[in-house]
Every structure is written in structure tokens, then in C-alpha cells.
Amino acid sequence: MKMNKNYCFIYSLFFFVVSMFFFLFGISIGFKSMIYILEWELINLNSSSVCFSMLLDFKSMIFMSFVLFISCMIIFYSNLYMNLDYNKNRFIILVVLFVFSMMFLIISPNLMSILLGWDGLGLTSYCLVIYYQNSKSYSAGMLTILMNRVGDVCMLMSIAWMLNFGSWNYLFFYYNENLSLELNMIVFLVLLSAMTKSAQIPFSSWLPAAMAAPTPVSALVHSSTLVTAGVYLLIRFSNLIFMAEMNNYLLMIGCLTMFMAGIGANFEFDLKKIIALSTLSQLGFMMSTIGLGFPDLAFFHLLTHALFKALLFMCAGVFIHNLNNLQDIRGMGCLVNQMPFISICFNFSNLALCGMPFLAGFYSKDLILELSLMMYMNKFIFILFFMSVGLTVMYTFRLIYYTMSMDFNYNSYFILNDEELQFIIPMFFMVLMSIFGGSFLGWMMIDIPELIIMSSWSKYFVLMIMLIGGWIGFELSNLNLLMNSLYLTNKKLVFFIGNMWFMPYLSTYMMNYYFLIVGNKIFKSADSGWLEEMGSQGMKKIFDVMFKKNQNFQDVEFFIYLVSFFMWIMILFFLIIFKM
Template identity: 45%
Template structure:
């Protein structure tokens, strides 16, 4: 509440604070920690604290019988801390601290259950996130040309060609963390983590870190060709994730593909140059996506940890409150009128209709909208409208716990009312859009068409199930063959090469030449005993570096 209140004040008075703290100054090199506080930072931190506190309350009951519950809560707190470090930093060194910390803690959380699936998924997650860290480090080195690591000053260097390379690597880093093509394979695999982790990672922290970095670096991307490339990549990712969600039967993976689709939607808004609209939808997405995972976690827990939607059905009769909340989140995902994401999605939809884009982007945008409606209706049909499929689960279904209900109630109330409230606050930052009636009701018509088309296509898919299973196995299940990035790929290529180099160089030639012949030669030359020198050569190397630093300081 504190951060949210001050965020409103900062919006009203249009203020921001830039705070620098100098740790030490050595040889014209200063180590400074920088904090940027504006309305975006305060709003985003308030939402992260709200969602994470409710997820912690949820985890107290959800992970109650787990033996390593304390370690789980500690990792979740570390995850939130690194995300806050990333948000408040306008300095690339401190951004790297939060960026790298998110990747490491996400590895620990995905591998939490310590089975074979968790190990494979966590390894792919950490390697693809490490690629994003590599791109940030390259930008960090490249910014030595500017004499400062604060990206807030970069607009003074627009006449330099250096910004071209910087923007390219920042875009690649954002694509790795936000799981866009070709780095999309880690996001569905990260579903091996516990459900509270999925709720935190997919709503407001890890996946949105790439979006937030692009929002902060938006000055770099003005009039750059990368925005057109990013628009194509985001369109293809929306299409791929929507098609995979239609044919998927794992509930958590369907929600993961919907996250991937919505993150690509945010990238499309960024490519249009509407930063405030993108941030508005980012906050709304954090609310309903966290609720979607929390409610699906209760459904999975009550179905004896079964995640297959074909084995569910009729759950509204057994878990009415949780099923109602889950249906509300899916309606909010679709942009149903007067839910929280309706205000942001409808605004973006109308703005898109006013742009001068070609038919390719126009078609992808509307088709991705249609796919979102389609897989949302499919999940509602399988979970709530079908007959109850697994009768042996009837004795397993438990009551909805008080802690679980309370944590969901708070976020759901904010989710229902915050969209219009934030729209009133931010209205002066948005353009006034006037459209004809036929364009205004186009989104509602697509929703109704998706509803009709689902029930028509459902019978057709059942009759064509052998052909569709062949199509799914050979094309869609591998996410357009992006799943080639598997553990075996790394084990058979990179890890094999690194182990070979370790055997040949590290414990091979270097040990033979340096530790035996070279040290023996220098030991005899300087009159030292060989055994003493072998035990203390590290100290001599350390003294050499200290001597080198003293020379640098006095020069």
C-alpha cells in the first residue's frame, strides 16, 4: 500500500528521483550504486509485493506437508529480492545483479522436486537464461565507450553508431528471459516447479523481466530496424503458443502457453511505441495470471496431482468457488467486458486498428486473438462443463482450505476492480480513440465466433483424431521444432567438448608443463627450494597482482 500510494503521488506530480551512492573511488574508476524511483517502479513493486505476499500465504497451506518448506520460502524471498533489485536499477551492473540472480534462483526452484523431469527442465532453463546474462555482459562491456553504465543518459549519444549494437544485444537478452522464438522451449518445461513458483514466475517476475528491460531501454529503440524484426518474432510466438495451447492436455502447460502468448502480445505493443499501454497490460496480466495459477493449483491438488484436463470435468459441482475464480481469470484473459484486462486490451485493440500496418500483421493479430478465445473456451469446457471423468477421485476431493481461499479472494477483488481504476488514473497518458460501431464491437464478435467455432470444430477434431494426433506429434508438440534444445543436445555437444578440453588442457598439458617443468626451472634459477615454491606459488602470483595495482594507483 505504501508503494502504491506514493506511485499515485508520483503520477499526479510527474516526479522521479535519481539516487547515487558512491562506495569507493579507485584510480578514476568509481563503484556507484544507483536507484531510479518513478511511478513505474513504485507501481510495479507494489504489485509484486501484493502478489508475492498472497502467494506466500497460499504456500503455507500448499507446501504444508513438504519436508523442505523452509528452503522453499527462503528461495521465494530471494527471488522477489532479485526482482526488486532489477526494477529499481538504471545501472547495467546492478541490473546484471538482479538479472543473474533471477536465473540462478529460478534454476533452484525448478529443480525443487529433484526428479528426472525437474533436473532436465532446470538445466534447459538455466542455460537459456545464462545466454541472456551473456548478452547483458556484452552490453556492459560495450558501454565502456560511454564512460557510464547508467542507461538513463544514453539519449545524449544518439549520433553514435554504438547504440545500434547495444540495442541489438538488449533485444536478444529480453527475448531469452521472456521466452520468445527461438528461446521459447524453457517456459513450458519450467512447469516442473511447484505451482506457487509457477504463479510467481509467470505473473510478475521472471517472464516479465525482459518486457521491463525493453520498457526501460525504449529510448534506444526509436527508429531502429530491430522493432520491425521484434514485431515479426512476437507475431510468430503468439501464433505458435496459441496453436500449442489448443492441442495441449496438461493444464499447467496450457496456462504456460497462454503466458507466452500474452508476453508476445506485450512485445507487439512495445513495437508500436506505446510504452504506457504495455505497462498497463503488464500489471493487469500479473493479476489475472497469478490468480489463474493459484486456482489451477487447488484443482490439481484436489484431483490427486493429476494435470490432465481429459480426466477432469464437472468440477464446478465439487469445487464451486475455485472453479468460479478460474473461470473469471479466463474471461479476464480473453478481455471480457468490464474485467480488469478489458480496459487495457480494448484500448490496445482500438489503437491497433488505427495503425498503418500491412495485412500480414493484421491477420496475425486477429488470429492470435481468436486462438486466445479458443483455448480459453476449451479449458472451461473440459474442466467445468464436461461430465466428471475419474470417479475414483470422488473420495479424494477435499474442502477448499481457508488460507487458500483468503489469498485468492484478495487478489480476485483487486483483479475485478483495478482495471477501470487504473484507466481513470492514466487516462491523460493515453490517446483519445474514436472508432465506428462496427470496429468497436469487433472484439466481441471474435469472442462469439470463437465460442461457436469451438463446438463446431470439437466434433470435427474428434472424427479426425488420427490425423490431428499425427500433426500434433510431428509439428506442434515440439513447438515448431524448438525443442531441439534438450539436455541430450548439451550433453552430446557442449559438455562433451568442455570435458575434453578439461582433460587435455586443464589436467593435461598445463599441469605437466606449469606445475612440474616450469616451476622446477624458476625454482632452481632463483635459488628456492622446489617443494617450498610448489606450495607457495599462489602467494607469489597474488603479490605480483598487488604490486601491479600499486603501480597503477601511483601512475
């Protein structure tokens, strides 16, 4: 075990040092408004050069710094969390490969090199989801990788379409506005691939299923890697999305995802799945922000969300670890008496998720909501958008009630504590970032103060939505009789809402029946049937018959030729004899 501890500590220290370097370098080039583009040409074929490119600007450096900082804390946290695991070294190496794949994706302005990181994320996430080797993990891993393969195929098709531009670097798109068809096709394919990676409707079912992975992996995946890769890609492609006029579709998809995840989390009792659905809700919020026309603010919220969501999963992991792998929130309650420090961190991260004033989430979320009030927005989208924000606060306060305020429902004999330093140290740093990180990032990223002009009613509207949502969530959880009657009298509605609008069933059973079974029948009747009979095998049979006939014909002709040849020789021989 000593080697394992050093192994974790070395990677953690290395990531921390590199994170600080990237952070300082990012601030320096951000203040100077500089961008570095480095290209290494690998192959030049028919005027299409295959290059490994690196785009070093403020966004990529700061995002890499945050990814490495969060990874450093999670690896340090994993040293104790995975302490009894025999394959801890393998787990840490998979996490490091996962982080490096994300780094490839962040620094690449070239779709060919983005594909390296994109596929690397898909492969390592599959290996991490099936880390606990049981049938549930295998099913979740298969669902995860098959959903992400749809996005990978779209990415490959967009790379093929980009041959029309002579380069795979998306920076060249801005100078080719006349190729409108190709531009629209590429933007649509990139949008579709980002939707699969960030689990937007209708590709949302894999994200809660990926909770089969160990909790440190969930903390990493749901904060700064994998699911944020699609959002980051669309932030880079945001100008092209507006050029192709696809931002309204993105806004609608983001709002629907946000609403579906928010209302589903209010009917969920699995602690990790509630936090996973909150991630899905925040991803929809970021997509909606890009659709509204604020990609920089979406990036701002992406960074602040990474801080408090990593902390939220770390706290949930300690709860599950101490409660002997219990994930049902109905078995918890009054944890603040047993684990005060972890409970404080948990509540801080929950309130930051809600966007409560002066925590990390407030600075990005409040700014986005106030700017959205100044936009020309459809009433349906407006209601959906702000109702989803209220649902976020609602399920958060419901979670706080079940874990902190409710009567303790665990076994009568228990030992709960939060005195492990390897849990406390990374969570202490993360809670500091969840409190002060939002204001610090706001000062650093928003160099010119935003001018927001609105009435006092609009100004208080956002705060009222949060307060009403929190009050309803807490009260509905407190009135257990009302909630139980709701569950019992509306079973079908509760089943529909609690199962993400039947998306997991559509992605598995329906997909299995309508695609795999029908595909198997087509394969048997077409590929192994008529196409074989009329195609390769049929042609082989026809050619075999023709070759045999030709061979027979040639064999007979050759025999006739030999007989006639000998006959002529005999005739000549007799003529010569008679003349003599």
C-alpha cells in the same frame, strides 16, 4: 507446524504493508510527475564510477507494489498448499529471495545493479524449479538456467560495451546519439537478454519446462516476476529500441511467439502447461505492443496480466491439490458442482485473460488492439497478430469446457471441496483485483483519454475475433469425434504443433549433439591435444631441454674454469719459487 504458519503469516503481512506504502507513494509521485534518482558511489576507477542507483518513479513504485501484493497472497496461499512439506521454511525463504531479486531489478536504472537482480532471479528460479528432487525437475532446472545464462552473458557484454559511454546508467544514452555503433550493439544485446528471460522464440522451451516447480512458484513466476523481467527491461529501454530502429524485429518475434504458444496450447492436455503457454502468448503480446510503439500500454497490460494470471495458477493449484496431483484436464470435468467458489474464480480469471468486456484484461487488451488497427502494419503481421488473439480465446474456452462442462472423469470415490480459508481468502482478494483492477489502473495510468478514430466494422472486429475464437474452441472440444480423428489422421502435424515447433528438442537433444558433443571433441583434440602439445606443455618441454643444455654447458665451463684457475695458480707458484 505452528512455527511454519507464523513464518508464512509474518512475511505475508510484511509484504502487504510495504505494498500499500509503495502503492500510495507511487500514486503521489505519479500525480506530481516526479522522479527520484538516488545514487551511492561504490568505486571510481578511471572516470568510470560503479554506483548503486535507485530510480523511484511511478512505474517502478506501482510495479513493486503489485509484485509485493501478489507475493503476499501467494505466500499466504502456500502456507496450506505446502503444509505437508518438511522444508516449508526453506521454500518460503527461497520465494522471499526471489521477490527481493525482482525488486533489485525494478528499481535499478544502472545495468550493473540490474545485473544483481537479473542473476538473483536466475539462481533462485533454478533452486525453486528443482525443489521437488527428481530427474524431471533437475532436467527442467538445467534447461531453465542454461537458457537464462545466454541472456546473462549478453547482459555482461552490454556492460562491457557501455564503457564507451563513461557510465552504466542507461539514462545517459539519450545524450550520446553520435555513438551509433555502440548504441546499436548495446540495444541488440539487451534485446537478446530480454528475449531469453521472457522466453521469446527461439528461447521458449524453458518456460513450460519450469512447470516442474511447485504451483505457488509458478503463480509468482508467471504473473509478476522472472518472465516479466525481460518485458519490463524493454519498457525501460523502449526509447533506445526506437533510436536503434529494432522495434520491427521485436514486433515480428512477439507475433511469432504469440502464435506458436496460442496454437500449441490448443493441443496440450496438461493443465499447468496450458496456463504456461498462455503466459508465453501474453508475453509475445506485450513484446508486440512495445514493437508497435506503445510501451506504456505494454506496462498497463503487464500489470493487469499479473493479477488474473496469479489467480489462474492459484485456482489450478487447488484443482491439482484436491484431485490428488492430477494435471490432465481429460480427468476433470463438472468441477463447478464440487468446488463452486474456486470454479467462479477460475472462470473470472479465464475471461479476463480473453479480454472479455469490463474485466481487468479488457481495459488493456482492447485498447492495444484498437490502437494497432490505426497503425500502418504489414498484412502478414496483422493476420498473425489478430489470429493469435483469437487462439487465446480458443484455448481458454477449451480449458473451460474440459474443466467445467465435460462429464466428471475422476475416480468413483473422491472428496472434493473448496472450504479451506487459506485458499479462499487470497483468491477472494485476487478475483476482486481481476474484476476491478483493470478499470482502476486505466483511470490512474491513462490521464489523457486516447483518441481512437475507426469505422464501426473495425470497432466490432476485436469483439468478433474474441467471440468467434471462443465459439470455435468450445465447439471443437465438444465434438470429440472430430478432434480424435484430427489427432489420428495428422499425427506428425499434431506432434509438431503440440511440441512447440520442436523447440524443446532443439534446445536439448540437438544442442547436446551439435554443441556439447562437438565441443567435447574440440576440447579433446584442441585444448587437451594440439594446444597442449604446441602450447603450454610443448613450451615446457622445449624450455626443459634448453635449460638442461644450458646447465650442462655451464657445469662444463665451470669445471674448465676451475682447472685453468688452479693451473695458473700453480704456474705462479713455480715462478715465484724459481725467482727466489
